[in-house]
Amino acid sequence: AQSVTQLGSHVSVSEGALVLLRCNYSSSVPPYLFWYVQYPNQGLQLLLKYTTGATLVKGINGFEAEFKKSETSFHLTKPSAHMSDAAEYFCAVSAPGYGNNRLAFGKGNQVVVIP
Amino acid sequence: GAGVSQSPRYKVAKRGQDVALRCDPISGHVSLFWYQQALGQGPEFLTYFQNEAQLDKSGLPSDRFFAERPEGSVSTLKIQRTQQEDSAVYLCASSLVQGVHEQYFGPGTRLTVT
Numbered sequence: 001a002q003s004v005t006q007l008g009s010h011v012s013v014s015e016g017a018l019v020l021l022r023c024n025y026s027s028s029v030p031p032y033l034f035w036y037v038q039y040p041n042q043g044l045q046l047l048l049k050y051t052t053g054a055t056l057v058k059g060i061n062g063f064e065a066e067f068k069k070s071e072t073s074f075h076l077t078k079p080s081a082h083m084s085d086a087a088e089y090f091c092a093v094s095a096p097g098y099g100n101n102r103l104a105f106g107k108g109n110q111v112v113v114i115p
Numbered sequence: 116g117a118g119v120s121q122s123p124r125y126k127v128a129k130r131g132q133d134v135a136l137r138c139d140p141i142s143g144h145v146s147l148f149w150y151q152q153a154l155g156q157g158p159e160f161l162t163y164f165q166n167e168a169q170l171d172k173s174g175l176p177s178d179r180f181f182a183e184r185p186e187g188s189v190s191t192l193k194i195q196r197t198q199q200e201d202s203a204v205y206l207c208a209s210s211l212v213q214g215v216h217e218q219y220f221g222p223g224t225r226l227t228v229t
Contacts, residue, residue: 044208045220046217092157103218
């Protein structure tokens, strides 16, 4: 079974500062990793995903994440926070190549951007 | 194009009532998933369909929960004899095929059991 750990439910960041959200995963098989964003009263939107190949993946809205197998991590970063980045962010893992199509989510990080 | 839609968006039920939540996936999407998101938590997997076949229902919390997708398109999640602990947002997602393809999420149905 796969699982994800996200620490620090609330993250405050100043506008223009670096956004760093940490995600560590557990998986007995090569994982697929995802970051989703959720705005109030909306569904989840995919920011970026890692399946195979290049370990640094770029997503929408200037976000990127790096898959580090040795650290079992997939941290999300954005160089400069914008007010519109205020939302909840979820890291998720699956293993579709091994018959596991479900997404296992972390508890999420609520990001607050301070002007 | 149209995304995943869910109805109703909000549902208030008295304890013991039955509820039915509907999901309209993106046209042509083979895979359909249901997730439950409790307040302050990440979504938790409930069940998965490939076309009309329910391939995984291991996440359904009790036999009061039942899901169907009879024609391989629209899906309904039914909860019988609702309990307060069933209060959550129920999310539906669809994907073109299983696996690597992105899961597209609907806005969810917020169920409140009083």
